[in-house]
Amino acid sequence: MQKITVDAGLSCPNRDGTLSQKGCIYCNSKGSGSGAFGRGLSIAQQIEAGKIGMTKKYKAKKFLAYFQSYSNTYTTCAHMKQLYDQALACDGMVGMAIGTRPDCVDEEKIALIQSYTNQYLVWLEYGLQSVHDVTLSLINRGHDFADFARAVVMTRGRGINICCHIILGLPGEDRAMMLESARVLADMGINGVKIHLLYVIKETLLDRMWQKGDYTCMEQQAYVDMVCDFLELLPKDIIIQRITGDPHGEELRAPAWAGRYRETFNMIQQTLELRDSFQGQKYKAKDSG
Numbered sequence: 001m002q003k004i005t006v007d008a009g010l011s012c013p014n015r016d017g018t019l020s021q022k023g024c025i026y027c028n029s030k031g032s033g034s035g036a037f038g039r040g041l042s043i044a045q046q047i048e049a050g051k052i053g054m055t056k057k058y059k060a061k062k063f064l065a066y067f068q069s070y071s072n073t074y075t076t077c078a079h080m081k082q083l084y085d086q087a088l089a090c091d092g093m094v095g096m097a098i099g100t101r102p103d104c105v106d107e108e109k110i111a112l113i114q115s116y117t118n119q120y121l122v123w124l125e126y127g128l129q130s131v132h133d134v135t136l137s138l139i140n141r142g143h144d145f146a147d148f149a150r151a152v153v154m155t156r157g158r159g160i161n162i163c164c165h166i167i168l169g170l171p172g173e174d175r176a177m178m179l180e181s182a183r184v185l186a187d188m189g190i191n192g193v194k195i196h197l198l199y200v201i202k203e204t205l206l207d208r209m210w211q212k213g214d215y216t217c218m219e220q221q222a223y224v225d226m227v228c229d230f231l232e233l234l235p236k237d238i239i240i241q242r243i244t245g246d247p248h249g250e251e252l253r254a255p256a257w258a259g260r261y262r263e264t265f266n267m268i269q270q271t272l273e274l275r276d277s278f279q280g281q282k283y284k285a286k287d288s289g
């Protein structure tokens with residue numbers, strides 16, 4: 001089973017002027033997506049093209065539609081249902097993952113997403129990036145940690161799997177702050193985490209900061225060590241869906257090593273082995289003392 005990235009052509013309150021027109025400092029005009037909708041490809045066309053590639057590369061037989069670009073609950077419930085139904089109507093689809101912001105959900109939208117869980121595997125992916133409000137303000141995120149906590153409480157216990165996106169190496173964050181994000185997430189009842197490296201994409205606000213010397217990227221070994229530290233603090237039952245970033249080569253400004261995904265992945269595995277360590281090694285549930 002493999003995910004197929006879907007661009008639904010939605011926007012983001014942090015770009016359309018509702019909150020801001022700048023977006024997060026690291027986000028480019030594609031919103032971390034493929035731009036397929038802008039090229040005129042329907043959801044069904046995107047999925048059929050993705051199936052060919054995933055079948056050839058991974059011998060996949062079943063698929064999840066991954067609504068990745070921008071905020072995929074930032075529209076009406078009627079439109080959401082139309083989008084999700086189109087994707088799930090394609091042959092071989094067994095579920096979907098919906099990427100969004102924690103300030104773009106409400107009870108009605110969560111109820112709609114829950115309605116798919118009896119028949120499909122459903123993940124709701126919330127972009128958080130950091131548990132620290134000072135960081136969220138600095139990166140122009142447009143919401144605070146309380147928004148994320150409310151969204152998790154609203155989503156939990158409804159058959160929807162919750163995944164949280166976190167970014168390591170954000171401006172102003174030291175080791176203690178990054179590890180605090182792990183400790184906080186550990187006891188929130190989420191099902192998955194995606195760990196990203198903050199890399200610099202061309203023509204972003206972060207790109208300007210980097211070129212002016214106002215931001216320095218993490219070194220590869222420092223990132224590897226931080227990921228291992230982070231994993232040690234997460235419970236064993238949290239699924240790690242991503243362990244570093246995977247930027248498009250033509251968009252990447254820095255660091256150069258961010259483009260060597262497999263190398264970084266192997267270094268993380270080797271470092272855990274050298275430490276004789278594993279996910280959850282240092283996790284202590286709140287009620288365990």
